[in-house]
Amino acid sequence: MNHLKIKYMQIIKDKTLINNEWTFVSDDDIVSDSGNITVSLSRWIDQQNQLRGRSGKTGIRLTPSDDTGKLAAILSGIELIELYFPNFGDGRHFSHARLLRNRLGFQGEIRAVGNFLPDQIYFMSRVGINAFQLDDHHANEDATNYLDDFSVNYQ
Amino acid sequence: MYQYNKEDQTLIEERVAQFRGQTQRFLNGELKEDEFRALRLMNGLYIQTHAPMLRIAVPYGLLSSRQFRKLAEIARKYDKGYCHFTTRQNVQFNWPQLEKVPDLLAELATVQMHAIQTSGNCLRNTTSDHLAGVCTDEIEDPRPYCEIIRQWTTFHPEFAYLPRKFKIAVSGSEHDRAAAQLHDIGVYLIKNSAGEVGFRVLAGGGLGRTPLIGQTVKPFLEKTHLLSYLEAILRIYNLHGRRDNKYKARIKILVKELGLEKFIALVEAEWLAIRDSMTLSEERISAMKAHFLPPAYDLNAAEGDHFLSEQANPEFSKWLTHNTVNHRINGYRAVFVSLKAPDSPPGDITADQLDAVAELSDLYSFGEIRSSHRQNLVLADVKQADLFVLWQKLHALKLATPNIGTVTDIICCPGLDFCSLANASSIGITKEINEALDDIDYVHDIGDVKINFSGCMNGCAHQSVGHIGILGVDKNGEEWYQVTLGGSSENEAAIGERLGPAIAKPKITKAVIDILDVYVQLRLESETFLQTVKRISIEPFKNKIYADHKR
Numbered sequence: 219m220n221h222l223k224i225k226y227m228q229i230i231k232d233k234t235l236i237n238n239e240w241t242f243v244s245d246d247d248i249v250s251d252s253g254n255i256t257v258s259l260s261r262w263i264d265q266q267n268q269l270r271g272r273s274g275k276t277g278i279r280l281t282p283s284d285d286t287g288k289l290a291a292i293l294s295g296i297e298l299i300e301l302y303f304p305n306f307g308d309g310r311h312f313s314h315a316r317l318l319r320n321r322l323g324f325q326g327e328i329r330a331v332g333n334f335l336p337d338q339i340y341f342m343s344r345v346g347i348n349a350f351q352l353d354d355h356h357a358n359e360d361a362t363n364y365l366d367d368f369s370v371n372y373q
Numbered sequence: 374m375y376q377y378n379k380e381d382q383t384l385i386e387e388r389v390a391q392f393r394g395q396t397q398r399f400l401n402g403e404l405k406e407d408e409f410r411a412l413r414l415m416n417g418l419y420i421q422t423h424a425p426m427l428r429i430a431v432p433y434g435l436l437s438s439r440q441f442r443k444l445a446e447i448a449r450k451y452d453k454g455y456c457h458f459t460t461r462q463n464v465q466f467n468w469p470q471l472e473k474v475p476d477l478l479a480e481l482a483t484v485q486m487h488a489i490q491t492s493g494n495c496l497r498n499t500t501s502d503h504l505a506g507v508c509t510d511e512i513e514d515p516r517p518y519c520e521i522i523r524q525w526t527t528f529h530p531e532f533a534y535l536p537r538k539f540k541i542a543v544s545g546s547e548h549d550r551a552a553a554q555l556h557d558i559g560v561y562l563i564k565n566s567a568g569e570v571g572f573r574v575l576a577g578g579g580l581g582r583t584p585l586i587g588q589t590v591k592p593f594l595e596k597t598h599l600l601s602y603l604e605a606i607l608r609i610y611n612l613h614g615r616r617d618n619k620y621k622a623r624i625k626i627l628v629k630e631l632g633l634e635k636f637i638a639l640v641e642a643e644w645l646a647i648r649d650s651m652t653l654s655e656e657r658i659s660a661m662k663a664h665f666l667p668p669a670y671d672l673n674a675a676e677g678d679h680f681l682s683e684q685a686n687p688e689f690s691k692w693l694t695h696n697t698v699n700h701r702i703n704g705y706r707a708v709f710v711s712l713k714a715p716d717s718p719p720g721d722i723t724a725d726q727l728d729a730v731a732e733l734s735d736l737y738s739f740g741e742i743r744s745s746h747r748q749n750l751v752l753a754d755v756k757q758a759d760l761f762v763l764w765q766k767l768h769a770l771k772l773a774t775p776n777i778g779t780v781t782d783i784i785c786c787p788g789l790d791f792c793s794l795a796n797a798s799s800i801g802i803t804k805e806i807n808e809a810l811d812d813i814d815y816v817h818d819i820g821d822v823k824i825n826f827s828g829c830m831n832g833c834a835h836q837s838v839g840h841i842g843i844l845g846v847d848k849n850g851e852e853w854y855q856v857t858l859g860g861s862s863e864n865e866a867a868i869g870e871r872l873g874p875a876i877a878k879p880k881i882t883k884a885v886i887d888i889l890d891v892y893v894q895l896r897l898e899s900e901t902f903l904q905t906v907k908r909i910s911i912e913p914f915k916n917k918i919y920a921d922h923k924r
Contacts, residue, residue: 253742282616307411307494309534313611321646335408337395344530355405368387370380372524 231349250357282310303332340367389773393475417491426489433501433519434462434744438731443484445727446504458720462744496526503745515545518662536614552862579627584623584837605644647852658921674704683761695775710750711774719785720748720799729735780822788828797845797852805882838862
């Protein structure tokens with residue numbers, strides 16, 4: 219396990235290792251005024267006005283069963299959308315990312331979080347995911363190399 | 374056939390490097406069992422009863438003699454000297470060692486072959502008609518479209534983690550030899566009333582536990598929209614297909630649960646949003662067609678009368694009738710190389726046979742070989758003057774059993790002998806059935822009867838569409854067999870009807886023979902097995918089979 223050199227708070231964004239400045243606040247927890255946070259889509263829909271008034275930034279965390287169509291009207295000002303993978307085999311977020319970029323024109327950060335493999339980040343980057351928060355098991359400094367698994371593609 | 378360019382070659386070499394890394398990380402303990410499982414499956418590697426099984430892709434069943442020789446070499450070096458052709462036109466090795474699979478793949482890559490997406494919940498090999506380009510009833514050669522689809526499906530970044538496996542078949546003929554109606558997506562080349570050639574697109578077909586026949590979702594699709602339409606279907610499936618139960622995760626269940634109309638509405642809405650941004654150009658299609666131009670046929674091939682006198686040989690004549698079919702060029706025939714010799718497991722071929730068939734294809738069929746979804750091989754372009762000598766050579770290789778399309782041309786999975794999923798053995802029973810049917814004249818008299826035999830519910834041998842389907846089931850640790858009658862995977866696609874309670878292993882071969890006897894007794898003149906079953910229903914068969922062992 220000597221290759222686990224990534225720091226707990228680091229993520230890959232745009233092919234470089236940076237410190238993570240965002241925290242997810244679950245629906246049961248109270249949102250504080252400061253700090254950059256992400257909240258669930260339903261919380262964002264319900265509490266958009268209050269959340270937009272915070273001094274910190276607020277982003278949205280999507281789960282695989284969320285409908286990206288609901289985001290069309292409520293995306294302005296959003297800088298981060300997290301795609302939470304409960305397990306690496308659930309590929310719905312690959313379509314979500316594509317729809318966010320191509321259909322909704324979202325230009326902010328799309329970040330994969332949760333249970334996924336470094337072996338998936340090349341495909342993720344190709345559908346528009348540009349940041350990756352790997353869990354401890356896979357978080358090693360070589361992870362950026364997986365972005366270059368292939369130099370050619372058909373699509 | 375399609376020849377890789379530099380980019381195609383780079384892609385498969387990078388895949389070998391990627392898989393080598395994944396295998397290494399697994400062996401080092403950096404990848405967990407379930408993580409490596411998903412990754413290796415997407416590269417066709419199963420962990421089986423005795424050893425890993427590696428499935429190699431044969432895009433739309435087309436192989437060169439050079440690729441065949443490489444398969445022979447691999448069979449000797451990494452396996453026990455043979456390999457197996459599957460019902461989806463692919464090749465399987467049953468005995469490679471996990472550590473050596475990356476080396477094996479590196480060797481395959483030297484002849485433009487790979488194991489990409491041959492298993493796992495992803496887009497699988499695109500299959501087609503084994504007589505594409507040579508048959509007499511073709512609207513257009515499907516292979517250029519198959520290759521376009523192959524490229525589009527290969528490492529499609531959005532659809533690598535689907536709810537379940539996804540299979541596409543393309544048929545270019547009136548007679549469907551690709552079982553297109555039994556695929557997740559079936560594509561038919563058709564001509565509309567204006568004379569334009571386009572596609573009819575079906576979705577929601579599939580075998581396995583809930584066999585269903587595909588339904589038309591697009592009656593006529595212009596060629597330019599092929600990929601956008603496929604993408605729309607896949608996106609709807611990826612987003613809405615069930616992921617809570619793997620037995621309900623195929624697209625057929627989504628189509629069924631949503632209802633055809635609603636499914637089509639979702640697909641059409643998605644398609645409208647993307648179709649203008651991903652059109653398939655005329656130039657791209659023409660460039661692809663250039664890879665599949667007809668070989669340099671001898672235009673005088675039909676001349677000479679030697680061929681007629683050779684047919685006086687009764688053995689040759691039988692083979693000619695059963696193992697060759699008409700070719701669109703006068704003086705040529707397409708030849709089936711039977712992988713259904715009575716004493717060998719269906720679809721298996723030895724390294725020596727692989728080398729020999731490669732040689733024969735170089736001599737007599739422009740160096741190309743096809744695999745069929747009925748687990749035989751095809752030499753598609755043989756001059757009639759070469760048929761006699763080809764037959765003699767195939768006969769010497771035990772590859773000329775004149776049983777194509779007959780009751781002993783059994784489709785069969787590896788079963789309990791090799792597969793860790795199987796409930797019951799299949800190869801042994803197939804051998805028994807063959808021994809019971811050793812009178813080839815009787816076999817020819819019975820005619821077109823297709824037996825499909827699977828060792829478990831996964832249905833790799835497509836038993837639910839066999840004229841006679843046999844399914845191995847486990848009953849308290851014993852092997853029993855469920856029989857269905859009247860299935861078909863061709864134009865009149867149908868799911869077979871269950872005959873009755875499962876039959877015990879010692880009685881299954883007799884049951885098959887009894888079924889054939891009932892047919893012979895009750896058939897009308899020139900009526901096929903399937904027609905007879907349709908006319909008289911399964912009752913007379915039922916009465917015969919279950920009369921002896923009423924409880």
